[in-house]
Amino acid sequence: MTNRIVLNNIDHGDLTVRPCFGAAFGDQVNSVRLFPTEYEAASREYAILFRRDAETSQVFAVALLGLDADENLFLDGERWNARYVPAVQSRGPFSIGLQRNPDGTPGEALIHVDLDDARVGHRGEGHHLFLEQGGNAPYLDSVVDVLRTITEGLEVEPAMIAAFAEFELVQPVKLQIQTGDTRRYDLIDFFTIDAGRLTALGGAALEKLHRAGFLRLAFAAASSLGNIGRLIDLKNRART
16 A cells, blocks of 8 residues: 655655665565666666566666566665665655646646655654755755656656667577576576677767767666676575
């Protein structure tokens, strides 16, 4: 159950949030959605792969967090053991909702908070959302940045995926991962940025991708596969 309401400093001046992670908050997953606005930060920690939605055929990126079902090798109790936490998870109990104008058209984007989330309290443990004078507290400003990462990423994603498709950069990949206990994982139904096709692009294609801001994102996604080695280390460590 959720109880999402529009956040404001009058009704929620005493609201606090305890930023933490865990299975109860949907963090025990082996992959999580990523947005173009976080590819570069995420590529330093996670392998970035792409999937295709079976119903809409939409291509989207995910960060690989584990090898078994419902496994997040970066989750350590209530801590997320990485320098960057994907925005979908780091937003915590917050989300963005669009206010409707009287004519039914989308209006102002407003921050919502789930009052039934266990991390939310009134003058409890955690960070205050508002200052005594009514302005945003630093923690809420950080939440706004995370939500902006998501909304701006959603806006740019269709054009980026279309550009990648134009130059046939997104290609199917089958990954075979061997862990220390001789178990082999075959990761199928994934796509990746083909590094060979990317480096072989001509000047016009490179310029087009660069001007759109997509070239650096393609390189970030392609280079991120090097993080699979770290994932294997985490898996071996978890087993021992």
